Amino acid sequence: MAERRLILMAGMLALGCAAFLLWNLRAPMGFILSLRATKLAALLIVGAATGAATVLFQTVAGNRLITPGIVGFDALFVFLQTMLVLALGGAGYAALPVLPAFLIETACLAGAGMALFGLLLRRGAGDLVRLVLSGLILGVMLRGLSGFAQRLLEPSEFAVVQQASFASFGAVDHVQLFIAAPLLGLALLVAWRLSPRLDLALLGRDKAITLGLDFDRLVLGVLGLIAMMVAVSTALVGPVTFLGLLAAALAQALLRRLDHAALLPAAAGLGALILVTGQFLFERILGFQSTLAVIVEFLGGLVFLALVLRRTAR
Known part of the structure; x- marks a missing residue:
């Protein structure tokens, strides 16, 4: 039954x-197809990586209500x-080369994630509660610093930050994809092999330790995969905090089983499906351009509240 649902x-x-x-393809077809293919590739790899990363994070944390975004990415x-706009100004930020900016952002996000995981899990993987709480506090602190710094910006610079x-998904460059796609594809393959x-x-x-699993080593390795997947996805298109939670919850409801050989592909596929169909509906059918992320965050937030209320009711 699960295999049929995966095929469907x-x-x-x-x-x-x-x-x-x-849909509604017109001349010049080659140019339009190139633009659409670049956006489609971004939708697919970000959706797949975010969905799979959330399943991995929920597994190592032992909690189906959390998402990697809660750590503060x-x-x-x-x-x-x-900080970039504050240091360089709006014009300087806009003039940054695409590839170096992407690599710097990815390195900073991945480095910060690994530093957080390394510092907080030095005593072993059993201290995941401290990791989640520290991530929440870090997120609040960074949002406060960002809000303070944004007050120092000119209105035009503030608009750039916003x-x-x-x-x-419309500003993704094909050069970024050539770097992001292999990294995320490799991370997904490694996760599935685990x-x-x-x-x-x-x-x-x-x-798990009684059954011979090196639990601490597995958790640290999986957290490294999560840091890379979330860092690359976020640097590529920006933050989509609740997409992974939405994809993971739908995958669990669809399969009604928790074995990762099926759950990881399901969450990855549903994450990609949500983004592709959502972008198609808003962009091609309704003519909107920038509402998908807001709708996904809204729906993901509703799913989060529903999961919390259902857990509380029990």
Whole structure:
């Protein structure tokens, strides 16, 4: 049954991709197809990486209500954009070369994530509660610093920061994709290969260690994968905090099983499907340009509240 649902989801994703590329296609077809293919690739890899990263984070944390964005990646991204505009000005920020800016942002996000994981998990992977709480506090602190710095900006510079702080799939460069796609594809493959160990990790630290799993090493390695996946995705298009939570919750409801060999592809596929179909509807059918990220965050927030209320009711 789960395999059939995965095949059905893959078929829906293929149809969504075809519609996104070919709907209302006009001359010059080659140029338009090139632009659409670049945006489609960004939608696919960001959706897949975000969905899979959320499943991984929920597994190692032992909690189905959290997402990697809760650790503060989105707040750090906004802080970086604000500091760049404050230091360089609006014109200087706009003149930054695309590739170096992408690499710097990715390195900063991944480095900060690994530093946070390394500092807080030195005593072992059992201290994940401290990691989550510290991430929340870090996010609040960075948002406060960003808000203070934004008050020092000119109105035109503030508008630049606001535009850069929201996820945008229309400004992705193909050079960025040539770097991001292999990195995220490799991370997804490694995560899927770890599926049997992740299934053991679901039993809890003590039981997993009893069964021969090096739990602490697995958790640190998975957190490294999560840091890279979230860093690359965020640097590529911007923060989409609740997309992963939405994809992971739908994958669990669709499959009704927790084995990662099926759950990871399902969450990755649903994350990509949400972005592709959502962008197609808003851009091709409704004629909107920048509302998808807001709608995804809204729906993800509703899913989060529903999960919390259901857990509380129990």
